[in-house]
Amino acid sequence: xxxxxxxxxxxxxxMAAAGGAAATxxxxxxxxxxxxxxxxxxxxxxxAAGTALVNRLVDRLDGAQITLIDPRVRHLxxxxxxxxxxxxxxxxxxxxxxxxxxxxGVTLVEDAVSAVDPEVQRVDTEGGExxxxxxxxxxxxxxxxxxxxxxxxxxxxxTNGIGALYGGPEDAAATxxxxxxxxxxxxxxxxxxxxxxxxxxxxxxxxxxxxxxRLRRADNRGAAEILYAAPQTSLxxxxxxxxxxxxxxxxRDIDYSYQRTLRAIDAERKIATFETPDGTEEQDYDYIHIxxxxxxxxxxxxxxxxxxxxxxxxxxxxxxxxxxxxxRYDNIWAVGDVAGVPKGKTAASVKFQVPVVEDHLVAxxxxxxxxxxxxxxxxxxxxxxxxxxMLIEFxxxxxxxxxxxxxxxxxxxxxxxxxxxxxxxxxxxxAMLRGQA
Amino acid sequence: xxxxxxxxxxxxxxxxxxxxxxxxxxxxxxIITVGYLYVLIRDHNLGMRRFLIAQLFMxxxxxxxxxxxMFMTSxxxxxxxxxxxxxxxxxxxVMGAIGMSILVYTVESLFFRDKLGx
Numbered sequence: 001x002x003x004x005x006x007x008x009x010x011x012x013x014x015m016a017a018a019g020g021a022a023a024t025x026x027x028x029x030x031x032x033x034x035x036x037x038x039x040x041x042x043x044x045x046x047x048a049a050g051t052a053l054v055n056r057l058v059d060r061l062d063g064a065q066i067t068l069i070d071p072r073v074r075h076l077x078x079x080x081x082x083x084x085x086x087x088x089x090x091x092x093x094x095x096x097x098x099x100x101x102x103x104x105g106v107t108l109v110e111d112a113v114s115a116v117d118p119e120v121q122r123v124d125t126e127g128g129e130x131x132x133x134x135x136x137x138x139x140x141x142x143x144x145x146x147x148x149x150x151x152x153x154x155x156x157x158x159t160n161g162i163g164a165l166y167g168g169p170e171d172a173a174a175t176x177x178x179x180x181x182x183x184x185x186x187x188x189x190x191x192x193x194x195x196x197x198x199x200x201x202x203x204x205x206x207x208x209x210x211x212x213x214r215l216r217r218a219d220n221r222g223a224a225e226i227l228y229a230a231p232q233t234s235l236x237x238x239x240x241x242x243x244x245x246x247x248x249x250x251x252r253d254i255d256y257s258y259q260r261t262l263r264a265i266d267a268e269r270k271i272a273t274f275e276t277p278d279g280t281e282e283q284d285y286d287y288i289h290i291x292x293x294x295x296x297x298x299x300x301x302x303x304x305x306x307x308x309x310x311x312x313x314x315x316x317x318x319x320x321x322x323x324x325x326x327x328r329y330d331n332i333w334a335v336g337d338v339a340g341v342p343k344g345k346t347a348a349s350v351k352f353q354v355p356v357v358e359d360h361l362v363a364x365x366x367x368x369x370x371x372x373x374x375x376x377x378x379x380x381x382x383x384x385x386x387x388x389x390m391l392i393e394f395x396x397x398x399x400x401x402x403x404x405x406x407x408x409x410x411x412x413x414x415x416x417x418x419x420x421x422x423x424x425x426x427x428x429x430x431a432m433l434r435g436q437a
Numbered sequence: 438x439x440x441x442x443x444x445x446x447x448x449x450x451x452x453x454x455x456x457x458x459x460x461x462x463x464x465x466x467x468i469i470t471v472g473y474l475y476v477l478i479r480d481h482n483l484g485m486r487r488f489l490i491a492q493l494f495m496x497x498x499x500x501x502x503x504x505x506x507m508f509m510t511s512x513x514x515x516x517x518x519x520x521x522x523x524x525x526x527x528x529x530x531v532m533g534a535i536g537m538s539i540l541v542y543t544v545e546s547l548f549f550r551d552k553l554g555x
Contacts, residue, residue: 088511387516407521415512415522422510427452436448 034062037365042123042131044113045139046070048078048433049336049350051101053137055435056358058103061365066106067131069113069123070140072098075433076168077426079347082203084172085165086210087180088386091173101433113140116303118329135331135361138305138317142199142337142345145293150264150273152290160267161187164290165207166199179287183214186223187286190272192262195231196293196314199337199345202380202392204228205235205245207289212252213385226253227283229260229274237343238398241382244411248384262290294345296338305332307340316340321396322373324357331364333357341376342396348379351432377401381421384413391417473539476546484546491542498537499530 041057043050046068054066080094102108111125116136123131144166146154156162158174161182165172182189189211193204208228215221228235228249234242235249235256249256260274260281265288272288274281296315300306305326306315317334318327321341326332335353337345344353353374360370376396383389392410393401402410408417431437451459477483506529507513517526 385516387510387512388518409519409521412519414518415516416519416525418512418516419506419510419525422512423453424449427449430452431445431448434448437445 035060035362035365036062037064039134039365040065040132041067041135041137041361042133043068043137043139044070044116044123045141045336045338046072046098046102046108047075047139047141047336048347048429049139049141049354050137051075051098051433052350052354052435053139053335053357054106055101055103055433056354057361058105059435060358060362064365067109067133068102068106069109069111069125069131070098071110071112073110074098075101077429078199079421079425079429081165081169081172082206082210082383084169085163085175085179085207086214086386087176088210091169094169094172113297113299115299116305118303118305118326118332121331133331135364136329136333137357137361138300138332138334138338139336140297140300140338142294143297145196145295148293149262149290151267152265152292156267161270161285161287162265162267162290163207163287164292165203166291175289179211179214179289182224182287183211183218183220185286186215186220187225188284189224189226190283190285190288191226191228192260192272192289193230193232193291194293195261196295197311197316197345198291198294200380201237201345202382204230204289204291206383208254209248209252209382209384210386211287211289212254217386221253226255228254228256229262229283230256230258231261233258238392238394238400240398240400240411241392241394244390245382248413265290294337300338305329311340321376323360323370324353324374325360333361341374343376343378343394344374346378346380347429347432348393349374349377351428351437352377354432379403381417381425383418383421387418388413388415389417389421390414391420469540469543472543472547476543480546484550487542487545487550490545491538494541495534495538498540499534501537502529502533505533 041064043054050068050070054068057066075096075098077094080089083089084091084093099108109125109129109131111127111129113123114126115124121133123133146152154167154171157164157171158177161178163175163178165175191204191208208226212226215224235245236242259277262272263275264273270285272283272285274283296306296317300317301315305317307318317338317340319325319334319339320327324333324335324339326334335357336350356372356374359372363370379393381389382392390411390413391408393403395401400410402408408414428437454462517523
């Protein structure tokens with residue numbers, strides 16, 4: 001990325017091209033055609049999905065009353081948490097503010113949603129405010145159920161060899177405190193993942209690979225034992241990727257065991273209790289990485305928006321996996337982590353879901369049907385050590401869908417894939433938030 | 438990537454460097470390029486002595502460019518893992534080399550032409 005700017009000629013050509021292209025941008029012209037409407041649109045959640053969507057909607061709609069509802073003052077660039085938890089980036093690398101990404105002319109209600117009434121088309125907040133809508137988008141993200149792990153609470157992160165990087169920048173930085181002691185002292189490291197759906201299923205693997213690499217760089221790998229314990233019967237949801245990870249685990253001397261669901265920890269004695277098909281099993285550890293079960297926010301479940309027969313313990317929104325539209329309410333869509341679709345709790349999925357929701361929402365305002373579909377695309381730059389990653393992209397059918405076929409091999413550990421994660425990903429994410437990518 | 442348009446690329450580069458820095462760098466690069474074109478047109482030929490000196494700076498530019506990218510991305514030469522990595526690596530080096538030679542030639546021609554002659 002950066003190398004382009006050392007050379008004047010390339011930059012000059014790029015600028016000349018930019019000048020030329022600016023004169024002939026039919027795509028931009030076509031998209032700039034706005035739709036006149038007085039529709040009331042409510043978006044619950046101003047995270048990656050809600051923000052990206054609202055920035056696109058304000059370009060498409062003229063006169064719409066758009067309201068976002070989100071109590072969070074901070075915006076978190078969550079793909080960066082793995083880097084913070086490995087000591088590669090400071091905590092503030094992932095932090096910005098919610099409001100800096102929002103366009104003018106939309107209303108932000110800084111409050112948490114307590115209930116949605118899809119019949120009368122109204123959203124109530126915990127602060128007692130009620131907002132009526134014609135169209136509703138559910139993008140509140142998900143809840144980390146830390147309490148589900150007996151004996152564990154977030155204030156323990158960073159102490160007694162306990163890490164848990166998902167909770168935010170402070171948790172990720174505290175995780176690195178605990179992990180770096182493990183890197184120095186060695187011992188037994190346990191790396192877990194939950195049995196529920198989770199955001200970025202690659203993150204538990206990345207953390208394992210990064211801490212393994214940290215141990216090697218500290219010349220201390222011989223003093224450490226690493227066990228990756230998964231509730232599932234594979235290392236990754238996509239079989240071909242799972243096999244590749246299995247080979248890499250072999251190469252790195254990382255042990256793994258399946259059908260191990262973390263239920264409890266004893267922080268004083270440093271013992272973790274797993275549920276297995278044959279009863280419970282205790283494992284001692286010097287470092288443990290905990291990823292709690294993940295569920296839809298309570299108001300989603302309480303408002304009757306969840307699937308009735310799927311993920312009943314998790315409550316994801318009952319929506320069509322191709323259009324993201326609610327299966328029972330025509331004027332409601334789900335986007336991002338909360339959506340009840342088989343894959344796609346990543347920022348990369350958001351990037352592909354948002355234009356689909358935009359298309360169907362704008363079409364619905366005009367009394368038409370949208371045409372765009374989401375095929376389950378997800379991307380995961382699966383870091384395998386500092387300086388290398390595998391750029392894994394796939395869809396609902398577990399097909400690999402490489403963006404650069406024949407150039408960037410998805411199952412190979414490459415420097416270029418690391419460069420993308422390190423340099424281009426946050427920039428692409430930010431451009432997505434602004435509705436530009 | 439859904440669509441890699443020029444608009445997207447510019448948005449991404451603006452995010453990497455910040456809008457101000459990005460366009461400043463584009464401006465600096467454009468000024469050097471204009472300067473280069475200016476001396477070429479003014480002199481009607483390449484000053485071979487200046488060109489030779491500029492070429493001698495090419496390895497320096499190559500090493501600087503590679504070092505800069507490695508440093509900025511917590512990477513190491515041993516991270517190069519496949520053919521595409523070698524291509525990226527060489528591309529960075531080549532761009533650094535060419536950029537440096539253009540810079541050196543332009544500076545020589547603008548400020549040291551009398552000393553260096555043709």
